[in-house]
Amino acid sequence: LADAIAPVGIPQGVSQPTRRVAQWSVLRTRRDPRRLNFLLLPVVMVGSGLFSSGLQAASPWAVFAPAAAVLLPWMAGATFAMNPFGDEGVVLPTTLISISGPAYIRGLMLPGLVFGLPLVTLVTGGAAFAGPFALPVAAGLVGVSLLTTAVAVTSAPAVGMWFPRFSAISIGQSRELIPPRLLTTALHFLGVTVLGTFLALLLLDPELARALVAGVTGFLPAALIQLVSGGENGFLSDIGAWFHDIGTAVQSFDIESFRLAAGSLLVLAAVIVVVLSYRLAVRRFERYSPPT
DSSP: OTTTTTTSOOOTTSOHHHHHHHHHHHHHHHHOGGGGGGGHHHHHHHHHHHHHHHHHSSSTHHHHHHHHHHHHHHHHHHHHHSSHHHHHGGGHHHHHHHSOHHHHHHHHHHHIIIIIHHHHHHHHHHHHHHTTOOHHHHHHHHHHHHHHHHHHHHHHHHHHHHSOOOOOBOOTTSOOBOOOOHHHHHHHHHHHHHHHHHHHHHHHOHHHHHHHHHIIIIIHHHHHHHHHHTTOOSHHHHHHHHHHHHHHHHHTSOHHHHHHHHHHHHHHHHHHHHHHHHHHHHHHHHHOOOOO
8 A cells, every 4th residue: 555655655653554544545535536526616616716816915925825724724634534434435344343443533634634734834834924924923824724724634534424425426427436425515614614714814804803703693693683573672672682782792802802712712612623523533433334
């Protein structure tokens, strides 16, 4: 396997079962890159808009750096481990009894960390330090990319195992392949990019981040409830007023206090997601029974 995936490789210090899983993940992707077609739709949809915005901006790096900090981590996580059970194919029953859950999950995550993490760091760091950012902000964007990569790499196997796909599809005249479910891709993409986007926004425009939180948690629900109640006084009107007060309270936060509090909560949430994703994926693997 090591020769088959050369010139890339998996570190020798990794245990053999974990290294074998990682090597197979890389080999499958290398032999059939059409498996990555599912990455194109989100990247093209989001990337085209960001590319146009970057060309129109005073400095393209002002757009490309935060985009790299958010999109590249998702791709690093999604490339190798979005449909683990489906990728195993007919050997899935053998795999389930021949390797432990922790070793298998670590093997799925390893390629995203070994190959994705350096790429994410170099591209995001290069774009950030070349852009019109102060040094702390540029370093912060690199930190956002690292944390988002950790979330993307650990959550991909968990999401993919809970929503596996075993049915193959055909693309043109080529042979069949088994891509991840659209639901899996959408859940993983939204979970990773929403987290990364908001962290980047706290660095670049905390006032906008505060306004978004106030709108989503307060002003928007208040407006919707007001529409439903028809403007009449009553129980719904009281609930709407309560949501409006929440939005007002969020807007009244000092901007630095809001940035610190929101950033800390997001970092804590990201760490929790990383730990839970790993544990849930291990549990799913150890308790999974293949369909008959």
